Amino acid sequence: MAKYPLRILALVYLLFLLVLPVGLVVWRTFAKGLQPVVDVITSDNFTHAFAVTLSVTVWAVLANTLFGIGAALLLVRHRFPGKRLLGALIDLPVAVSPVVVGLALILVYGKYAPLGGWLERNGLQVIFSLPGMVLATIFVSLPLVVRAIVPVLEEMGDEQEQAAHTLGANRWQAFLRITVPGIRAALGYGLVLCLARALGEYGAVAVVSGRFVGQTQTATLFVEERYQNYDQTAAFTTACALALIAIIILLITKLLRPKEDD
Numbered sequence: 167m168a169k170y171p172l173r174i175l176a177l178v179y180l181l182f183l184l185v186l187p188v189g190l191v192v193w194r195t196f197a198k199g200l201q202p203v204v205d206v207i208t209s210d211n212f213t214h215a216f217a218v219t220l221s222v223t224v225w226a227v228l229a230n231t232l233f234g235i236g237a238a239l240l241l242v243r244h245r246f247p248g249k250r251l252l253g254a255l256i257d258l259p260v261a262v263s264p265v266v267v268g269l270a271l272i273l274v275y276g277k278y279a280p281l282g283g284w285l286e287r288n289g290l291q292v293i294f295s296l297p298g299m300v301l302a303t304i305f306v307s308l309p310l311v312v313r314a315i316v317p318v319l320e321e322m323g324d325e326q327e328q329a330a331h332t333l334g335a336n337r338w339q340a341f342l343r344i345t346v347p348g349i350r351a352a353l354g355y356g357l358v359l360c361l362a363r364a365l366g367e368y369g370a371v372a373v374v375s376g377r378f379v380g381q382t383q384t385a386t387l388f389v390e391e392r393y394q395n396y397d398q399t400a401a402f403t404t405a406c407a408l409a410l411i412a413i414i415i416l417l418i419t420k421l422l423r424p425k426e427d428d
Contacts, residue, residue, distance in 0.1 A: 188409055195406040198399060206403040214380055215388035215404070221296065222371070222384065223364040226303035230360050234311025235353070239345075241312075242319040259308045267305050268373025271298060294376035299384070302370035307363040314356025315349050322348045355419060362415040366408065 195203060206212055240246075241253060259267070275282035275292035282292055292298045322345075330340040346353075368386040375382040379391065385404055393401035 191402055191405050191409060194398065195402040202399045203403050206400045207407075209400070211380060211383070211388065212400065212404065215383050215385045216407075218296070218299075218382065219365060219384040219386075222299045222303050223361060225300045226307060226364045227357060227360050229300075229304050230307055230311050231353070231357055233308070234315060234356060234360075235349075237312045238315035238319055238349075242316055243324060256309050256312050259306050264302070264306050264367065264369030264371075265373055268302055268370040271301055271305075271370070271374050275301070293374050294378070294382060296382070298374040299371050299382060302374045303364045303367050306367055306370055307360045310360040310363060311353070311356035314352045314359065318349050318352040319345075358415055358419050362412060362419075365411060365415075 237252075237256060241249065272293055273279060275285065275298060277283055277286055277291075277293065285292055290297065292301070326344050326348075327340045330344055331337075335343070366386065367384075368390075371384055372387060372390075375384070375387065377383060377387050377391065383391065385408055389401050389404045389408070392398075392404065
């Protein structure tokens, strides 16, 4: 009989923590009608903010996908000194505040840092530009692809790959024909999680971007800037768009989740 009170408790918890806040955002978005929403969506600052967000997200997801596959294979298929340390470093972004990440990137790649100064003198500005925002987003979403793939690789084992090698397949052929199909669902799941994390990142990006309107302003930064300037229609419209994207991503993750986890 305890399951019914627990269900009610869970529903009430989600109602006040998730459903009501998101519902109020949607209501406030369309409170003045549809035309103000259309005006916001077609404005230059809105479209530029989402263009910057998309650019940062694509680069971050691509980098973390390539790194995630390589790191997962390294952790599962190989034994080497420092393996546990590598695993701990991969999980570090989960424990470190994004604001700390942004500050650390400034200390390394800032104009007055040795490496950052050298890069800027050679034509590559990292901090307060797109490369720094990409680095910050890569860092905060680093573990997602790796941790989605590792359990599947451990369950698969390497027997099929070893058999392929005995039949004359090289490592690349075995990887493409055996490993990739085996981790496809987990890779897609981790990729979508990485995508969601990158789209919604605020703290680290806020520190390294400079928040320049029309230049280094992402969608999340646009929400804050518009709300602080009392343009609530623009703030709520952008927040509603981000919430809609998050819901779509959530549905995709449900479809990609392995059946045994349901």
